[in-house]
Amino acid sequence: MLEPDEILIAVPHGALGAGVRADEMERALSEGAQAIAVDAGSTDSGPFYLGRGVSKVSRESVKHDLQILMTAGAKYGVPVLVGSCGTSGCDDAVDWTRDIVVEIAAELDLKPRIALLYSEQDPAVIKTKLAAGRTRPLAPLPALTDDRIESCDRIVALMGPEPYIQALDGGADIILGGRTTDTGVLSAFALRQGIPQGLAWHAAKLTECGGLCTVNPTQPGVTMRLRQDSFDIAPIRPDNRCTPYSVSSHMLYENSDPFHLVEPGGVLNVRDARYVALDDRTVRVTGSVWEDRPYTMKLEGSGRGPFQTFMMVGIAAPDVLADIDGFTGRLHAALLHRVAQTIGDAAGVFDLSLRAYGWNALSGLPPAETQGPPPEIGLVLVVTAETQDLATRIAKTCNPYFFHFPASEGKELPSYGFPFSPAEIERGQVYEFRLNHVVEVDDPMELVRTAWIDLSADASSGKAVA
Numbered sequence: 001m002l003e004p005d006e007i008l009i010a011v012p013h014g015a016l017g018a019g020v021r022a023d024e025m026e027r028a029l030s031e032g033a034q035a036i037a038v039d040a041g042s043t044d045s046g047p048f049y050l051g052r053g054v055s056k057v058s059r060e061s062v063k064h065d066l067q068i069l070m071t072a073g074a075k076y077g078v079p080v081l082v083g084s085c086g087t088s089g090c091d092d093a094v095d096w097t098r099d100i101v102v103e104i105a106a107e108l109d110l111k112p113r114i115a116l117l118y119s120e121q122d123p124a125v126i127k128t129k130l131a132a133g134r135t136r137p138l139a140p141l142p143a144l145t146d147d148r149i150e151s152c153d154r155i156v157a158l159m160g161p162e163p164y165i166q167a168l169d170g171g172a173d174i175i176l177g178g179r180t181t182d183t184g185v186l187s188a189f190a191l192r193q194g195i196p197q198g199l200a201w202h203a204a205k206l207t208e209c210g211g212l213c214t215v216n217p218t219q220p221g222v223t224m225r226l227r228q229d230s231f232d233i234a235p236i237r238p239d240n241r242c243t244p245y246s247v248s249s250h251m252l253y254e255n256s257d258p259f260h261l262v263e264p265g266g267v268l269n270v271r272d273a274r275y276v277a278l279d280d281r282t283v284r285v286t287g288s289v290w291e292d293r294p295y296t297m298k299l300e301g302s303g304r305g306p307f308q309t310f311m312m313v314g315i316a317a318p319d320v321l322a323d324i325d326g327f328t329g330r331l332h333a334a335l336l337h338r339v340a341q342t343i344g345d346a347a348g349v350f351d352l353s354l355r356a357y358g359w360n361a362l363s364g365l366p367p368a369e370t371q372g373p374p375p376e377i378g379l380v381l382v383v384t385a386e387t388q389d390l391a392t393r394i395a396k397t398c399n400p401y402f403f404h405f406p407a408s409e410g411k412e413l414p415s416y417g418f419p420f421s422p423a424e425i426e427r428g429q430v431y432e433f434r435l436n437h438v439v440e441v442d443d444p445m446e447l448v449r450t451a452w453i454d455l456s457a458d459a460s461s462g463k464a465v466a
Contacts, residue, residue, distance in 0.1 A: 014209035017057035041084025051431035089179025152301035160264035164188035197290035301435025
């Protein structure tokens with residue numbers, strides 16, 4: 001159980017919708033956890049989800065997890081904090097999550113007070129910041145321009161913990177946040193309780209992905225137990241373990257510097273941190289330091305780009321597999337020539353990309369010279385063009401060569417295995433990240449809007465009061 005000066009926070013998973021476990025939540029809360037915090041978003045899956053404002057995880061998956069968290073939170077009277085709702089954390093994604101929460105509340109007869117934190121940005125506001133010289137680019141993007149801002153369908157600013165702390169101060173039972181740093185949502189409760197910033201931010205970083213800091217990441221739940229001079233990280237399940245290696249190595253997750261982590265308002269410095277095994281499943285951490293910096297928020301922006309159609313084949317022909325690079329190089333040249341001959345200038349600006357899965361499609365790097373040929377490859381042709389019609393017409397123009405191109409000139413034409421008919425698959429319009437910049441703010445709440453839904457305010461009618 002908890003000592004008087006300890007704060008215990010349950011992190012049910014690294015991603016809402018990925019499979020929260022009811023037994024883990026019951027165990028953590030029965031042992032004294034005072035808050036539940038979980039991240040729900042990422043840019044890992046690309047710009048589409050921000051550009052379109054939709055979740056990459058199904059509604060059923062998110063509802064399953066929220067039902068468990070809301071039930072546990074209501075039973076034990078602890079707040080539930082969710083960051084980066086609906087994958088991208090844009091306004092539509094927050095509202096999508098809000099609707100699920102309200103639906104669950106009605107089904108379970110719960111009356112929570114819900115705080116909604118919005119961090120999607122009006123382009124005009126970002127232009128004003130740009131004009132004032134208060135933005136700067138992050139590699140590899142260039143300096144911000146008005147045109148680049150205008151090219152975005154949606155822009156979000158990554159919040160820190162302050163909006164969550166303010167919502168907790170306002171009596172929120174459930175906080176649904178827009179785009180937030182993973183550590184921002186996880187550190188908020190501890191910071192509000194007076195835990196030193198270095199320890200709170202470090203504990204949040206190590207637990208941001210749930211069980212990924214354990215020896216068995218398939219068991220997702222972990223807890224952080226914080227006090228004034230240290231914190232402990234442990235898995236919720238008794239048959240899982242944390243080790244100094246599994247915990248400390250998470251500082252390198254999505255972070256190129258093992259000792260420093262840049263966050264809104266400062267930098268976490270763990271160069272002098274120490275990780276000690278308390279027992280066979282718990283690690284204690286000391287020595288984390290927070291260094292204040294001027295407050296900045298990262299901007300992410302996504303905008304519509306060209307259209308794509310793709311085709312794929314499976315190839316097991318030994319003569320092709322003996323010279324994959326040569327074969328794909330010759331095929332690529334032949335496809336470009338065919339498009340030029342057949343469609344000509346009407347094709348507009350387009351791109352043909354061949355990706356050999358089973359060879360080097362993931363890395364894009366030349367395989368080692370000592371590597372022998374694989375038993376088969378999956379070859380994907382991605383056509384990118386200015387319209388969907390053009391992308392599909394170009395793909396169809398490439399079809400005869402793509403499916404029957406011989407390993408060498410003069411050989412009998414082969415037929416490679418194709419899994420789908422029709423062969424061409426339209427992807428639609430693709431999105432591109434246009435903003436990877438930071439913006440300076442005078443106040444952590446400057447670019448954040450808060451709204452409330454109080455389901456307890458009119459329990460007799462069941463109507464929400466905003």
